[in-house]
Amino acid sequence: MNRFLIVLSVIAFATPAYSAVGDAGRGKQVFESLKCGTCHSIAGAGGKTAPDLALNRARGNTPAGLSAAMWNHAPQMWAAMEKAGMAKPKVTSEQAADLFAFFQSARYFEKPGDAARGKAAFTAKGCSGCHTAGKTASGPALAAWESASDPIELARQMWNHAPAMKAAIAAKGAKIPTLTALEMNDIIAYVNSLPGAKPQAKFSPASAETGETLLKVKGCTSCHRGARALPGKTAYTASAEIAAAMWNHAAGVKHSGQMRPEEMRRIVGYLWSRQFDNEGGDAKRGEKTYAQKGCAGCHGSSAPYFAHGEESSSYGMVAVLWHHGPQILRQMKAKNVAWPSFTGPDIVDIVAFLKASK
Ligand code: HEC
Ligand code: HEC
Ligand code: HEC
Ligand code: HEC
Structure with a gap:
């Protein structure tokens, strides 16, 4: 075999260019296949012995926090699987990514919003001038908002209709208000609190590769480069952050045209994926944790690396858990x-340590 080819394939395996993005629909199937529902309910359906991981119960968790939650009660999970007569399955990083997307669709990573505060912001920011609880000529009824069930659609709508609002407000001699992520999150909590609302249940970002290309095509990289390069300092797990940013762009900067659903799925896919590339851990601290938690007891002081194609991320730690946790x-x-x-x-530190010792 050609030596050049061998080198190429080693590089291809060693450095996956982007973290997986996952899909909430597939993630729901992973959740079911891992028998999480033996104990947990989702929106009331399922087991009752563990917290409901239901739709629309924002918790403000991080991906690493989810990974940690699974490690912490793994012995309980496996006991439940044994009781159900099941062999413990292996979980790949891709399946972990799907599971994370499923949790994202259930607002697990979103900070808890406040409906009353959201209602007040909705009026203060002039949204109620066009949007009311019932359908009006100038906008859909709030409870019918497609975007309340889909954070990517929300980002797209906030981007797309800001210019129209800017014009409507300018006609009255005023300036378009900006929105903080907190206000955006509260507004969603308000919309979700209305009778007949469709709470968030979707999350299907598209591949990060194509998203990166689109950032150029849409002119985002004309501003977002160098120190301003995306992803910025925001935690992109919080969809409200992205939606608010999309809205705020129309207030100040050049708007590069309406965005189609597919396009926003690509951009969010890129932003979502990139947060797993560097979750901000500290390898030195990770080494200590690794020793303290008994990992070094088997592995010795030299760390293993992600040997089964797992990602060096919170996803990978879920894969490692299911791979050799038992x-x-x-x-x-x-x-x-x-x-x-x-x-x-702890999880991000261990990831940083394992990554560094590769
Ligand atoms: C044997 C019952 C059982 C099974 C099976 C189980 N869990 Fe849990 N889970 C619990 C209990 C009890 C808690 C709360 C106490 C704790 O944190 O240890 C919990 C807590 C959690 C939490 C933190 C909840 C919160 O409020 O933020 C997450 C996330 C979670 N589980 C995910 C999962 C996933 C994913 C699966 C399937 C892979 C799963 N669990 C399977 C019993 C279970
Ligand atoms: C000048 C009138 C106007 C104002 C003011 C306005 N909107 Fe809208 N909004 C619309 C119209 C019209 C649509 C429907 C757009 C479409 O279907 O393309 C819409 C659609 C939306 C949607 C998508 C709904 C769906 O079906 O999913 C969201 C979300 C939204 N607006 C949020 C807001 C927020 C938040 C504010 C205040 C910051 C606001 N809007 C202010 C006119 C307005
Ligand atoms: C004309 C310049 C400009 C263009 C074009 C632009 N942005 Fe921005 N963007 C900004 C500025 C300024 C901020 C605020 C940065 C801050 O708060 O530090 C920002 C903030 C953001 C943020 C949140 C802040 C962060 O760092 O995480 C996101 C996400 C974002 N932009 C995405 C986009 C996307 C996607 C596009 C293309 C569709 C785009 N931007 C196009 C100037 C621009
Ligand atoms: C009981 C001994 C033991 C302990 C304790 C242990 N490991 Fe392992 N670990 C192994 C063995 C054996 C393998 C090789 C598994 C294989 O090849 O199937 C492994 C493999 C790994 C791998 C390679 C990827 C994989 O999935 O196989 C990683 C990463 C890893 N361990 C991390 C950890 C971390 C982090 C801890 C601490 C939470 C830990 N290990 C604790 C025995 C252990």
Whole structure:
């Protein structure tokens, strides 16, 4: 075989260019196949012995926090699976990405909003001038908002109709108001609180590769480059952040035309994916945690790397958990060592450590 080809394929395996983006629909199937519903309910349906992971219950968690939550109660999860007569499955990083997208669709990463505050902001920002609870000539009824069930559609709508609002407000001699992410989040909480509302249940970003291209095509990179390059400092897990940013662009900067659903799915896919490339961990701290939590007990001081194609991210830690967690558990029991319990920051530190020791 050609040596050049070997080198190429090694590079292709060693450095996946983008983190997976996942899909909420597929993630729901992963959730079901892992029997999470034995204990957890979703919107009331399912087991009752664990917190409802229902739609529209914002928690403000991080992806690493989700990864940690799964590690922490893994022995419980596996016991439930054994009781149900199931073998413990392996979970790939891609499946973990799907699971994370499913949690995103259930607003797990969103900060809790306040409907009353949202209603007040809705009036203060002039939204109620065109939008009312019932259908009007100038806008759909709030409870019928497609965008309340789909954060990508919300971002698109906020981008698309800001110019019209800017014009309507300018005609009255006023300036378009900006929105903070907190206000956006509260407004969604308000819309979701109305009778007949369709709470968020979707999240299907498109591939990060095509999203990166689109940032150029749409002229985003004319401003967002160098120190301003996207992703910026925002945590893109919070959809409200992106939606508010899309709206605010129309207030100040050049608007590069209406966006089609597919286009916003690509842009959000890129932003969502990039947050997993560097979750901000500290390798030195990770090394300490790795020793403290008993990982080094088997592995020695030299760390393993993500050996089964797992991503070096919170996704990868979910894959590692399902890949060799049962084995860790057996040996820890035999040595009378407690099962490791992690915080979100512990997870990103360990990821940084494993990444650095590659
Ligand atoms: C044996 C029952 C059981 C199974 C099976 C189970 N869980 Fe849990 N889960 C719990 C309990 C109990 C808690 C709350 C106590 C705790 O945190 O340990 C919890 C907490 C959580 C939390 C944190 C909840 C919050 O309020 O933020 C997440 C996330 C979670 N589980 C995800 C999962 C996923 C994903 C699966 C499937 C892979 C799963 N769980 C399977 C019992 C279970
Ligand atoms: C000048 C009138 C006007 C104002 C003011 C206005 N909107 Fe709209 N809005 C519209 C119209 C018209 C549509 C329908 C656009 C379409 O279908 O393309 C719309 C659609 C929307 C949608 C998408 C609804 C769906 O079906 O999913 C959202 C979200 C939205 N507006 C949010 C807001 C927010 C938040 C504010 C205040 C910051 C606001 N709008 C202010 C006219 C307005
Ligand atoms: C004319 C310049 C300009 C263009 C074009 C532009 N932006 Fe921005 N964008 C800004 C500025 C200024 C901010 C505010 C930055 C800050 O708060 O530090 C911002 C903020 C953002 C943010 C949130 C802040 C962050 O750093 O995370 C996002 C997301 C974003 N822009 C996406 C886009 C996308 C997507 C496009 C193309 C459709 C785009 N921008 C086009 C100037 C621009
Ligand atoms: C009981 C001994 C033991 C403990 C404790 C242990 N591991 Fe492992 N680990 C293994 C073995 C054995 C393998 C090789 C598994 C294989 O190849 O199937 C492995 C493989 C790995 C891999 C390579 C990827 C993979 O999925 O196989 C990673 C990453 C890893 N371990 C991380 C950790 C972390 C982080 C901890 C601490 C939470 C830990 N390990 C604790 C025994 C252990």
